Each structure stands twice: as C-alpha cells, then as structure tokens.
Ligand SMILES: Nc1nc2c(ncn2[C@@H]2O[C@H](COP(=O)(O)OP(=O)(O)OP(=O)(O)O)[C@@H](O)[C@H]2O)c(=O)[nH]1
C-alpha cells in the first residue's frame with residue numbers, strides 16, 4: 163500500500179507553463195504563488211480561497227504547468243494532477259497571445275487535453291471551462307475577435323471566458339459564475355480508501371489516501 167497526501171479543492175487550474183495560472187489565483191484569492199515569465203515557476207500546488215458575497219467561498223488549486231509528453235515525465239510530469247482528483251470543475255487556462263508567433267493556442271489546448279486524457283480519462287470527463295487569458299495584450303476588439311476565433315476553431319460548446327489575470331478584466335464574472343455553478347455540479351468522486359489522521363499538519367484542505375496495492379511488488383510466500 164502507498165500513502166499519498168492530496169490537497170482538496172473545488173476548482174483546479176490546468177494549463178501550459180506561463181499560461182497565467184498563478185497570476186489568476188493571485189487575482190481572485192489571497193494565495194501568493196510566485197509569478198514569472200519562465201516556464202515551471204510553480205513547482206508545487208497552491209490553494210486559494212475565493213470569497214464571494216453572502217459568506218460563500220470555494221477553494222481553487224494552482225498546480226505546475228503541463229507540457230506535451232508530461233505523461234512520460236516531461237517537464238514536471240503529471241503527478242500533480244492527483245491534487246485535482248477531487249475537484250468538481252477544471253479551468254483550462256490558455257494564453258491567447260503566446261510570445262512565439264508559431265505557437266497556436268488551439269494546438270496547445272489539444273496537446274494539454276491529450277496529456278489529461280492519458281493521465282486519467284475520468285479526470286478528462288470532469289466539467290471543464292475554458293479561460294482565455296492575457297486579453298490585455300491586444301486591443302479590446304482584437305482580443306474579442308481572437309477569443310471568438312479560438313472558440314470557433316475548438317468548436318467549444320461549454321462556458322468560456324475572456325480574461326486578463328494581470329488587470330483583473332473578466333475575473334469577477336468568472337468567479338461569480340463558478341460560485342453559482344458549483345452547487346449544481348456533480349459531487350467529486352470519493353477516493354477508494356481514506357485514512358483519518360486526525361489533525362494532519364497540512365490542514366483541513368488535505369487528506370491522506372491509501373492507494374491500492376501494486377501486487378507486483380509483493381513476493382509470493384514460499
Ligand atoms: N500581459 C499579461 N501577462 C500575464 C497575464 N497573466 C500572466 N501573465 C504573465 O505571464 C507570465 C507567466 O505567468 P504565471 O502566472 O507565472 O504563469 P503560470 O501558468 O502560473 O506558469 P507556471 O507556474 O510556469 O506553470 C508572467 O510573466 C505573468 O506576469 C495577463 O493576463 N496579461
């Protein structure tokens with residue numbers, strides 16, 4: 163048996179490095195993960211509490227970015243995705259204006275989705291909203307046109323938001339919509355087995371999970 167610590171969050175952020183996940187969690191919560199213009203700034207998960215009106219709140223998790231090949235361990239791999247296993251909603255954060263003109267946000271979307279599917283088909287089925295970030299890098303009309311073009315090329319049918327995590331544009335509407343949607347979303351799946359460790363050091367937003375045994379590790383009795 164293997165003992166794992168998992169963080170508990172309602173909403174998880176998914177995206178390539180530099181998409182602006184940490185900037186977004188800083189914009190909507192008191193969490194202060196580091197933000198920088200190089201990939202893999204975030205090296206471990208961070209939780210932020212988003213406070214809404216009327217005492218309501220939800221917890222959002224920022225995890226390290228994923229890159230193509232993450233399922234085989236490229237970059238920081240996919241192991242941090244386990245912290246999203248109990249979320250009820252995923253936000254797929256896309257950089258709408260990557261610095262390299264050859265980088266296509268729609269291609270990046272498909273690449274990340276592929277890594278997610280390879281990690282866990284169940285997690286890939288979880289409700290996922292599209293968050294198109296860095297709107298401030300373009301004139302408003304151009305940003306809107308680029309947003310529409312991304313949605314059209316993805317044939318995106320679900321909720322989608324044009325935001326700027328840097329200026330806060332669109333962020334209030336995003337968190338309000340999340341707050342309204344969460345009560346309607348299916349509950350997070352229960353882990354197979356849980357261990358009650360009382361007041362574990364990691365606080366109320368963590369749980370220990372006993373993973374099923376890998377029987378290949380066991381030797382047969384003589
Ligand atoms: N102009 C602009 N820059 C942004 C915005 N959001 C993030 N950035 C910049 O993009 C870079 C990456 O931002 P981060 O928030 O660190 O990105 P991340 O997705 O957390 O990256 P990793 O931790 O490496 O996965 C930083 O230089 C940010 O200042 C935005 O809305 N507009």
Ligand SMILES: [Mg+2]
Pocket residue numbers: 183184185195196197203204224225226227
């Ligand atoms: Mg980050």
